[in-house]
Amino acid sequence: MDLDPQFNLTQTLMPRRDYEKYKAANRTIFSAMEPPSGVGLLDVNVADAPVPKAWDLAPRLREYDDGFVDLVLGDFDLVKYSLIPEKHKLDKVATRFLKFVGQAKDDYDLIVIDCNPSSSFITQCALQACSALLVPIKAETYSLLGLELLAKYVNEMPLIYPKPSMSVLINAGPTAEITALTENELRGHKTFGPTVLANHLPYSRLLAAKPGEIGFATKKGKPYSYDLGFRFTSIVDELAQRWGL
Incomplete structure (x- = not known):
């Protein structure tokens, strides 16, 4: 589920051109938040309309012998919830979204929610719905402070209950390689050390957004695609063990 208003994942x-067709048919994450209507940017449709099924919204991206991957598409219209002050209306949105995720749990083995790292209403909805957090960070000086702030927010927000477990994935950006000093500081931290995955994600140009390039990075048939796929497999296997999948 792409819950980021910028919907970069989507x-x-x-x-x-394909996205616009789904958007026109109201088949985005926005329909999970409120019923389609014409109320505009500064209001919420609070009608008690049926909550859609995830599989009715989500196109199937990939299919395998033993499973498949669907994606509930993102929507820029989610940004409206940062502009609406009426708490009772936002409560209706949150309740509808949590019901949407609850229904999806009956139909899918794993639900992944992509959201931005903020204290926004949308991120709060994601935190209320999830049982585990995967936090990607760069091995930089301020990463530890960011983890501390996130943990404080999750632990002190009463609506987020039960509290989700946390797993931290160290990755590198194009100008910031993983330094042994910062990585050792993270892994040796009394609170967060046990949450850091043994595997890390090195920087790869295959993961960089490029005009005209759409699709899974490991399926582009370019040099180092196999190596990147192997790295992702190692990370996913470690997460599966942690999460009991």
């Missing part, structure tokens, strides 16, 4: 995996 744009990475689906051509714009």
